[in-house]
């Protein structure tokens with residue numbers, strides 16, 4: 006038996022998500038990434054003596070939305086606690102967090118594996134807390150600087166059960182989590198800006214058993230790549246320890262992406278007694294269940310459900326469905342367009358190729374395109390009805406983007422893109438090509454059936470893309486007969 | 492010295508010039524403060540600017556407000572933008588507040604003249620001002636004695652007749668006990684009646700700001716001004732808040748209970764004598780007084796340990812921000828981060844503050860929190876319930892404010908537990924969040940505190956601040972104006 010088959014990994018993830026609020030959690034400072042250091046601060050978030058926290062209702066609302074999307078129960082009575090520890094990026098010397106009454110608990114969250122299989126993870130809890138500031142170590146200088154712009158920005162910490170059994174499952178869970186949180190508007194989950202950070206608890210147990218081994222916690226994994234690398238490294242490290250007859254020590258680990266290894270974090274960070282106690286500045290508060298139900302009713306269709314509907318009811322490929330649910334805006338655009346066209350596959354195809362091409366070329370957001378879902382629907386319908394060829398349709402898409410005033414049909418007319426399916430005109434084009442490409446025609450007649458496509462290409466070219474390919478193909482066959490009949 | 496009420500009325504009517512009123516207060520401060528050290532920063536220029544603003548408002552024909560031209564001093568743990576805010580500690584030496592507290596904003600909005608910031612025990616931890624890093628204040632009745640604490644500077648400033656009213660803050664007795672020891676009125680409002688915004692935190696679930704005044708009416712006036720909901724303090728009350736000033740001041744038919752637990756053996760006999768006389772005066776005024784037999788407050792004997800566990804636990808967290816990185820001079824010699832914290836905190840916090848941080852940290856620590864902090868919360872709840880039950884039968888509870896009169900400087904400072912006993916009779920109402928006033932009820936006739944003031948405490952149910960203050964006004968009316976300290980006698 007190899008290490009990999011002898012031991013089963015047990016993984017639980019703690020994810021810190023920045024809630025997408027415009028201001029901080031307990032003061033009115035702007036919550037924004039990228040401002041010059043210490044410009045988004047006030048007496049509260051720099052913890053001047055005598056200041057008090059006031060809860061930002063928007064943070065609570067987005068926390069509830071996230072909890073509902075994760076299938077959690079929202080505690081109608083909740084409270085904040087102080088988590089005490091000293092660190093220069095923590096200006097109060099304590100973090101306002103939630104200890105024994107988290108806002109959200111006992112969730113069940115379905116996620117999809119790359120092969121399409123459905124899995125479920127339990128969500129033990131999700132609680133609100135404030136973020137710390139940032140420590141900057143300027144290069145070549147023997148000092149550290151503190152930037153408090155991030156201090157006090159709202160976070161939701163989402164703790165999964167020990168339900169993930171491979172790095173692949175962990176990655177699929179994280180990706181579904183990110184999609185879902187973005188879809189409900191809880192957070193942007195922008196990893197580069199620290200908006201989605203992960204700590205991984207890992208233990209191993211003999212395959213086929215239900216016991217739980219000693220776990221380690223690997224901290225501060227701030228990219229999907231690092232999570233995958235750290236999990237793999239830690240599983241291998243623990244496997245080697247156990248294979249050698251050793252015991253895994255419960256400790257906090259750090260992942261070094263350069264060496265691809267995990268190593269124990271030494272020092273005092275490892276031995277915290279956080280001395281949690283109820284935050285006296287924020288009284289226990291009630292989360293109105295009726296309000297929670299209003300929020301539940303306002304939840305959009307979740308990416309996981311959307312994907313199932315796209316591949317089921319709408320008959321889309323798993324790949325197309327993946328692409329459409331990756332971003333909520335894309336799925337919403339698709340929904341709006343397909344509601345008009347009634348043709349899911351074609352609509353998805355045009356959206357994922359031409360519309361995304363325009364987005365990339367123009368470097369703008371989907372919502373900023375002049376070619377909105379209604380106009381894409383016009384285009385899809387025009388192609389579908391044989392008004393323009395697919396090839397002409399591509400050009401038309403580009404033209405529609407720069408000519409927001411004109412309809413697809415009017416532009417096709419104006420640009421002379423209307424498909425030639427008229428028998429006489431098409432026959433003249435076919436005759437022209439057959440007359441010119443005598444060499445190809447001869448080989449086709451000699452039995453090379455594949456050359457029909459080459460001849461069709463020539464017809465299309467001669468029509469400058471306007472010929473109806475289906476009608477042209479039929480005319481070619483009628484003119485030349487089946488291959489090899491010569 | 493005139494009352495705040497009288498000064499405001501005369502400034503509003505044009506009879507008094509606010510700048511002259513202020514200059515007179517400044518003269519009193521300059522003459523008397525060297526004898527009592529009530530002030531950490533007199534900040535006379537700020538007072539003059541306030542007076543100018545009031546004068547300007549009057550020139551425009553507008554009303555400066557209910558405290559027009561009244562000099563008011565703040566305990567030096569309440570923020571005023573640009574002013575010092577030492578909280579009596581070295582760690583905040585040189586610090587200037589970047590914003591103004593709610594109470595100071597309210598005072599300024601009603602035309603008050605902010606005159607200086609008063610001395611206190613470091614971070615309000617103490618009952619004598621001897622824990623101030625800047626030296627103790629002295630009692631205007633006997634300068635070898637303490638004024639009480641932690642709001643001792645405010646009580647001394649009022650008792651010395653420098654200002655008619657000052658603000659104090661209370662966590663376990665810090666308004667009422669110095670008021671009692673200095674022979675003035677001190678009112679601790681219901682927890683949450685006054686915003687803590689801008690008050691340097693000690694025990695957040697206990698801290699409250701209230702007035703210390705020569706006259707009960709002035710305490711009611713200032714409480715009316717500073718109380719009320721503040722969206723910046725989530726623990727402030729949002730409900731209706733009747734005026735403490737317009738509530739009828741009448742003792743007739745008032746049911747006043749005197750729980751035997753308030754007449755503890757630790758209470759000095761001569762203090763008890765004055766308080767008994769005061770209770771007789773209440774009765775003469777029409778109140779129905781009853782001694783409640785022992786057993787109505789069975790958990791009260793635990794109030795001191797419970798108070799110290801709760802307040803110190805919260806303080807250990809509240810004071811964590813003073814880590815030498817943003818406050819206090821950095822100790823560059825410390826090579827490692829935690830050494831630096833330790834060097835700063837050991838070097839700049841006084842021994843009592845360090846003791847309480849250690850006590851609070853221990854009480855919250857893993858393995859100990861269940862036995863100490865959590866147990867204390869449970870007993871706190873019991874004390875609250877016991878008070879509630881008493882208020883089913885009584886409108887107010889009466890007793891001595893402090894077990895003893897003003898003690899000598901140095902008398903209790905060597906023994907922390909002797910000092911903690913100062914809170915014996917005040918801590919219970921703090922734990923229960925109840926409104927409570929200490930009114931002067933005469934001077935001790937004999938014994939260790941002969942000739943020194945004694946305070947009568949009146950405590951009401953939560954939210955009945957107006958009733959407690961009305962009773963204090965009624966008592967003062969029955970008894971007559973309180974005795975003046977020798978420092979005020981010069982005035983004539």
Ligand SMILES: [Zn+2]
Pocket residue numbers: 029032033034045046047048049050051157
């Ligand atoms: Zn802020």
